[in-house]
Amino acid sequence: MNDNSIAFPCRACNKIPEKIKLNKNNFEIVGFETGIEWSDFQASNLPSFDKKIWTRSNNPPLTGDRRIVMVRYPFQMTVGESFWMLFMPALSYFNGWEEHPSEINSSAFVHCSFEQILSRNEECAWIEIRILNVVLLKEACDIWFDSVGSGHLDSFQMFRDIYVFHYNEWILINASTESDLGTWALIKRKNEQHHLIALGEWGFHYDIVYGGNKIIPVDEINMLLRSSASL
Structure with a gap:
C-alpha cells in the first residue's frame, strides 16, 4: 500500500482482502454501503482517533461540496479515484431504516472523488472527498x-x-x-x-x-x- 492508498485488514481474518471489483451488474451504479461515516467537521477540528463518540452528519451532501468522512474496513481506494457510496443520516446509519424509516427520504447515492488523506491509523482514516453527484433514493424513479x-x-x-x-x-x-x-x-x-x-x-x-x-x-x-x- 502506498501513501496515497487506503486499505484496512478484515476484522475476522486480520488480512487485507483483494480489492473489491465494483461491477454494476446492469444497475445504474454500484458502491460502498458501509465503511464510511459522514461528518460535518473541517480539517482544522477533526477529533482524534481515540474519540469514539462524535456527531455523525444528518445533512445529505450537495453536488460540488467538499466533505470530510471517516473511512474504515471494507473501504479500499486510492487518491484520485471516484466511487459511489450510500449516505444515510446518523440515526438510520447506526440503527437501520427499520428503526428510523422517515430517514429513507433523506438517504442518497453519492458519487465522490477521493481528494486527499488527512490522517489515518491501522483501523480508520479521515479523508476529504469531493461530491460529483447526488441521487436521493426518493428521486431515483x-x-x-x-x-x-x-x-x-x-x-x-x-x-x-x-x-x-x-x-x-x-x-x-x-x-x-x-x-x-x-x-x-x-x-x-x-x-x-x-x-x-x-x-x-x-x-x-x-x-x-x-x-x-x-x-x-x-x-x-x-x-x-x-x-x-x-x-
Whole structure:
C-alpha cells in the first residue's frame, strides 16, 4: 500500500482482502454501503482517533461540496479515484431504516472523488472527498429510466428467514445467515409498480449496494412476500 492508498485488514481474518471489483451488474451504479461515516467537521477540528463518540452528519451532501468522512474496513481506494457510496443520516446509519424509516427520504447515492488523506491509523482514516453527484433514493424513479428487473431478487431464495418492513410507499426486505452473509432490497411502490431502488449484498470481505430503477414483476414480489415475516 502506498501513501496515497487506503486499505484496512478484515476484522475476522486480520488480512487485507483483494480489492473489491465494483461491477454494476446492469444497475445504474454500484458502491460502498458501509465503511464510511459522514461528518460535518473541517480539517482544522477533526477529533482524534481515540474519540469514539462524535456527531455523525444528518445533512445529505450537495453536488460540488467538499466533505470530510471517516473511512474504515471494507473501504479500499486510492487518491484520485471516484466511487459511489450510500449516505444515510446518523440515526438510520447506526440503527437501520427499520428503526428510523422517515430517514429513507433523506438517504442518497453519492458519487465522490477521493481528494486527499488527512490522517489515518491501522483501523480508520479521515479523508476529504469531493461530491460529483447526488441521487436521493426518493428521486431515483424520476432520475433513472426504469428497466426490467425480473430475477433481481432471486438471491433471497437462498435464505431461510426473510423479513419485510413496510413504510408508506417503501418496502424493505432483509435476509441473512447468522450474520455471515446477507442481502437486502429497498423497493418503492409507484403507479402500481414496484421499483427496486437499492439492492445490498454483504459478506466477510464486501459490503456493497447497487442502485437503479428496476421494475420487479408483481408475481415475483408476491412470491417473496408470501415467504417472509413482517417486522
